[in-house]
Every structure is written in structure tokens, then in C-alpha cells.
Amino acid sequence: MHKAPRGTLDILPEEQAYWRYIKQKIIHACQLYGYERIDTPAFEDTSLFNRSVGEGTDIVEKEMYTFEDKGKNKITLTPEGTASICRAYLEHGFHNLPQPVKLYYITSIFRYERPQAGRYRQHHQFGYEAIGDDDPALDAEVIDMAWQFLKSLNLDHLSLQLNSIGCKKCRPLYLSALKDYYMSNNQNLCPDCKNRLERNTLRLLDCKNPQCQQTANAAPKSSQYLCPQCDDHFKQLQRYLTILDLSFVVNHRLVRGLDYYTKTVFEIQPETEGAQSTLGGGGRYDDLIAELGGKPTPAIGFATGIERIILNLKKQNVSVPPLPKPQVFIAHIGNEARDFSIKIAAILRRNGIAVIVAGGSRSLKAQLRQANNFGSHHVIIIGEQEVKTDTVILRSMTTAQQRTIPINELPALLQ
RNA sequence: GUGAGUGUAGCCCAGUGGUCUAAGGCGCCAGGUUGUGGCCCUGGAGAUCGAGGGUUCAAAUCCCUCCACUCACCCCA
Known part of the structure; x- marks a missing residue:
């Protein structure tokens, strides 16, 4: 028997109520904040992600579904959402639109990872990007939208983690200070961290090893190395968040796994134990559009995993509205009644009434x-008697009362 | 990629070498007289015991390999 590939899952009818619930909240939030929907392909040229996500990242190094198609093109299934949006922004000349351009997407994300609860090889992300404005008020708005969206789902016990990792002017200074610090504390580091020291120094900050955490606590903070512009941006952002009445934690050890981030980075985390602590995250990427061949264009975005939202909805026992089902069922006895029931069903459906017709020729009891x-x-019951007289029996399943109705009166009764 | 645990019908699960031709519950199907649901009663279908190999007179049960799931690490949504 065939099984779904490792790390993928079928979204069964019983799960669909969660999906519809979330999608409705997405549409509502995007409308409130002025985002328009964009859909991009499920795959892109591999070089797009190498360029944007960054050659040194885990995503590019070992998690992408990359292959050569029959035309010898190097193709990669989208391992994240932002790069495609930026590509589309450039390709369609969106710099000619009023800035910032605000776009949102719901798309499949593919990463070759070891599956775990809340972690899949194909999952779905809702994300949005505001491209073409570097105002810290926009950062605050983006964060506010993420927060309000998750709250609108009735999720609780969330925490907003915030940091600034500087720009390409001031980040190198910070990185070298950080590296110096870790070099001099080399003897206290776990093997993993010793390994990562050269390659990805920022990552050492969120190592889970207790001793490394101690070392990280005393490490230089990125906020101390910000250039005047970045420093001001970060302060303004915090001021706006206060105006918005959003409480946040400045987390000096918050770094993100993609290379394109600058200045603002943030994550929203549920208060849970265990591995999958991030519900959603985002940040500013002021250099990415230029990196992809456009003129320098500041931008910021956020993305969240839908499967992970559902996981938390279930964990928090949030009930979601059930999907509507047909309320009318047609039962029939005998061949003539069966033909008649097909006709009645058509009449009702053409009047906008959803019905299910019993299949086969089972007993009325069944x-x-x-x-x-x-x-x-x-339940509409049709037998020989009813066929002869152009009537049906209408039975209420809640009161168990029933009466005979002429078929021309039926649609109005059920509407 | 690393480590640990688990794997018996659609679902929950009993069973740790010998009437296991695998038990029970939920669900499904059908009956409990003629054209009427929910409760109850009765019956039925549904399992190559994750896959393959080995040990043994005998394997769901012991061993090996693989696969999958769960958890932790890693990474992230």
C-alpha cells in the first residue's frame, strides 16, 4: 500500500474546519491592514534562494528540495516565502506602484527535515511583506498585525520577542566583537558551537546547551553596536509598539535562520515547553531587493506556519466553527420513488437548498x-403513495413530527 | 544528520514463545415482521499482527535489517 511521503500529511475533511477558520481570519487581518493577495509558483530557480536565504544557512545547505528538470534547469521547491515575493515585485515593476507595496500569501513550503510534531517536509505558511518603506512605524504595524492576527484566532499566552541586528554598516562591527568574545571563551563552548563559531557566529547566541547559554548571556549585545541610524530606528520602533499597547521582550539572543534580515527581527512564541517554540517570525530585510538586482528598497515581512497554529489551537482547546453540511436528507422506497427523489433533489438544489440523497436501495430504517x-x-421521505400524489413526507429529526407536503410548497418550507 | 521510545482491523487497544484459525470497545453494515432514526438486543464484515529476513518442533511475542510515527538534539513555521 502506498503511504504519503515522509513528513507530509493529508488534510482530512475533519481537519478542514481549522483551515477554513484560519483562512477567514487571514483574509480579515489582511483587509484591515491593506494587504493584497499574491500567489507565486511552488518552485523557483534554485539561484533565487541561494542568493536570498544565504549560502551558509541550514535551509540552503541541507534542506532544499532541489532537482534538475527535463530542460536541465536547476529548480527548487519553495523553502520559504519572501524570496518569491521579492522576485515578483521586481519582475512586475512594482516599484512603480505607491510604496510600500503590501502583499500576502498562503503557500506550501518544502524543507527536507526530520519530521516531528509541528515540523513537516511540506507545510503551509501565511506570510505578508511590506516593500518600499523603512519607517519604523511600518515595522510596528507589521508586528501589530501579526500579534492581532494570532489573537483573533483566540490563541493565548503568547510572547513577542524583539531584537535589532543592525545593518550592513554596523553588523560587521558587532559580529567581530561577538567572535572575539567567543574566541576568548572557546573552552566553555559545546562542540557544536565550536564548529559554528567561524561559519555562523550569530547562531551561538541561541544554543540550548546550559553552559553556552551562560556564555551567551554575558556576550556583547547587538543593540550596543548599532549605528546611530539603526539605534534610532530600534528606539522609534519600541516607542511605536508602546503606543500600540503591545508588550514585548527585547531578546538580545534572538537571531533568525535566514541571512537577509537587517535591523528589526521578531518572533511570536507560545508559552510551551518543548522544541517547536516559534509560532511565527519575521523582520526587516532592507538589502534583499538590491541583492536580487533591484535598486535599494527597504522591506519588512512576517510568516507563520498554519500547521503550527492548528497545533496550538488544539493544545489550547480553542473550538472552531464547524463546516456547514446539508441539513436535508432524502430517503426513498422503491424504484419509482428513487427516480422521484432525484428530481426533488434537483429542484431543491436549484433553489439553493443543500440536500443529500440516500444511495442505493436500502431499507427505510437504514x-x-x-x-x-x-x-x-x-428528512424527506418518498414512497409509492407520495409519487402518485406529487407529495413528500417531511420529517423533522429533532421533533420526530412529520407531515405530507405538496412538492411545489417544499422549497419555500425549507428555505 | 544524532540519540531514545513505539508500531496489532478506519480509530482506541488486550495479548511478552504453544487451542492466537488474535480478544474487547468505538465506528461501519444488517436484522429485531409489512414504509420510519437516536437507546437497547442480536448478528456480520473488517487484521498478510509496519515490511523483509533469521532463531525454534512452534513466533504478534526472541534476534537482525529496513520503513514509519512520537519525543529530544539540530534547525525553524
């Missing part, structure tokens, strides 16, 4: 049992 299991409110 058909009613089925209607009961479906949770139908009304």
Missing part, C-alpha cells in the same frame, strides 16, 4: 439511521 448520523435536520 436510510433514516444514515440521516441521523449525518446530523440532518429534516
Whole structure:
């Protein structure tokens, strides 16, 4: 028997209520903040991600689904959302639109990882990007939207973590100070960190090893090395967040796994134990558009994993509205009644009434049992008698009362 | 990629070498007289015991390999 590939999952009908619930909240939030939907392909040229996400990152180094297609093109299934949006911004000349351009997406994300609860090889992200404005008020708005969106889902016990990692002017200064610090504390580091020291110094800051955490606590903080512009940007952002009444934690050890971030980085985390602590995250990427061949254009965005949202909705026992189902069930006895029931179903559907017609030719008892299991409110019963007189029996499943109705009165009764 | 645990019908699970031709519950199907659901009763279908190999007179049960899931690390959404 075939099984779904490792790390993928079927989203079954019983799960769909969560998806619809989340999608509705997404549409609402995007409308409130002025974001328009964009859909980009499920795959892109590999070079797009090498360029944007960064050659040294885990995503590019070992997690991308990359292959050569029959035309010998190097293709990669999207391992994140932002790069495609930036590509589309450039490709369609969106710099000619009023700035910032605000776009949102819901898309599949593919990463070759070891699956775990809340971590899959294909998952779905909702993300949004505001491109073309470097005002810290926009950073605050983006963060506010992320926060309000998650709150609108009835998720609770969330925490907003905030940091600034500077720009290409001041970040090198910080990085070398950080590296110097870690070099001089080399003997206290775990093997992993010793390994990462050269390659990705920022990552040492969020090592889970207790001793490394102690070392990280005393490490130089990026906020101490910000250039005047970045420093001011960060202060302004915090001021705006205060105006917005959002409480946040400045986390000097917050770094993100993609190279393109500058200045503002943030994450929203649920208060849970265990591995999958990030519900969503984002930040500013002021150099990315230029890196992809556009003129220098500041931008900021956020993304969140839908499967992870659902995980937390379930953990917090948030109930979501059920999907609507047909409330009318048609039962029939005998061949003539069966033909008649098909006609009645068509009449009702053409009047906008959702119905289920019993299949096969099972006993009336079985058909009613089925209607009961479906949770139908009304059952229409058709037998020989009813066919002859152009009537049906309408039975209420809640009161168990029933009466004979001429078919021309039926649609109005059920509307 | 590393470490640990688990794997019996659609779902939850009993069973740790010998009437296991695998038990029970949920769900599904059908009956409990003629054209009427939910409760109850009765019956039925549904399992190559994750896959392959080995040990043994005998394997769901012991061993090996693989696969998958869960958890932790890593990384991230």
C-alpha cells in the first residue's frame, strides 16, 4: 500500500474546519491592514534562494528540495516565502506602484527535515511583506498585525520577542566583537558551537546547551553596536509598539535562520515547553531587493506556519466553527420513488437548498439511521403513495413530527 | 544528520514463545415482521499482527535489517 511521503500529511475533511477558520481570519487581518493577495509558483530557480536565504544557512545547505528538470534547469521547491515575493515585485515593476507595496500569501513550503510534531517536509505558511518603506512605524504595524492576527484566532499566552541586528554598516562591527568574545571563551563552548563559531557566529547566541547559554548571556549585545541610524530606528520602533499597547521582550539572543534580515527581527512564541517554540517570525530585510538586482528598497515581512497554529489551537482547546453540511436528507422506497427523489433533489438544489440523497436501495430504517448520523435536520421521505400524489413526507429529526407536503410548497418550507 | 521510545482491523487497544484459525470497545453494515432514526438486543464484515529476513518442533511475542510515527538534539513555521 502506498503511504504519503515522509513528513507530509493529508488534510482530512475533519481537519478542514481549522483551515477554513484560519483562512477567514487571514483574509480579515489582511483587509484591515491593506494587504493584497499574491500567489507565486511552488518552485523557483534554485539561484533565487541561494542568493536570498544565504549560502551558509541550514535551509540552503541541507534542506532544499532541489532537482534538475527535463530542460536541465536547476529548480527548487519553495523553502520559504519572501524570496518569491521579492522576485515578483521586481519582475512586475512594482516599484512603480505607491510604496510600500503590501502583499500576502498562503503557500506550501518544502524543507527536507526530520519530521516531528509541528515540523513537516511540506507545510503551509501565511506570510505578508511590506516593500518600499523603512519607517519604523511600518515595522510596528507589521508586528501589530501579526500579534492581532494570532489573537483573533483566540490563541493565548503568547510572547513577542524583539531584537535589532543592525545593518550592513554596523553588523560587521558587532559580529567581530561577538567572535572575539567567543574566541576568548572557546573552552566553555559545546562542540557544536565550536564548529559554528567561524561559519555562523550569530547562531551561538541561541544554543540550548546550559553552559553556552551562560556564555551567551554575558556576550556583547547587538543593540550596543548599532549605528546611530539603526539605534534610532530600534528606539522609534519600541516607542511605536508602546503606543500600540503591545508588550514585548527585547531578546538580545534572538537571531533568525535566514541571512537577509537587517535591523528589526521578531518572533511570536507560545508559552510551551518543548522544541517547536516559534509560532511565527519575521523582520526587516532592507538589502534583499538590491541583492536580487533591484535598486535599494527597504522591506519588512512576517510568516507563520498554519500547521503550527492548528497545533496550538488544539493544545489550547480553542473550538472552531464547524463546516456547514446539508441539513436535508432524502430517503426513498422503491424504484419509482428513487427516480422521484432525484428530481426533488434537483429542484431543491436549484433553489439553493443543500440536500443529500440516500444511495442505493436500502431499507427505510437504514436510510433514516444514515440521516441521523449525518446530523440532518429534516428528512424527506418518498414512497409509492407520495409519487402518485406529487407529495413528500417531511420529517423533522429533532421533533420526530412529520407531515405530507405538496412538492411545489417544499422549497419555500425549507428555505 | 544524532540519540531514545513505539508500531496489532478506519480509530482506541488486550495479548511478552504453544487451542492466537488474535480478544474487547468505538465506528461501519444488517436484522429485531409489512414504509420510519437516536437507546437497547442480536448478528456480520473488517487484521498478510509496519515490511523483509533469521532463531525454534512452534513466533504478534526472541534476534537482525529496513520503513514509519512520537519525543529530544539540530534547525525553524
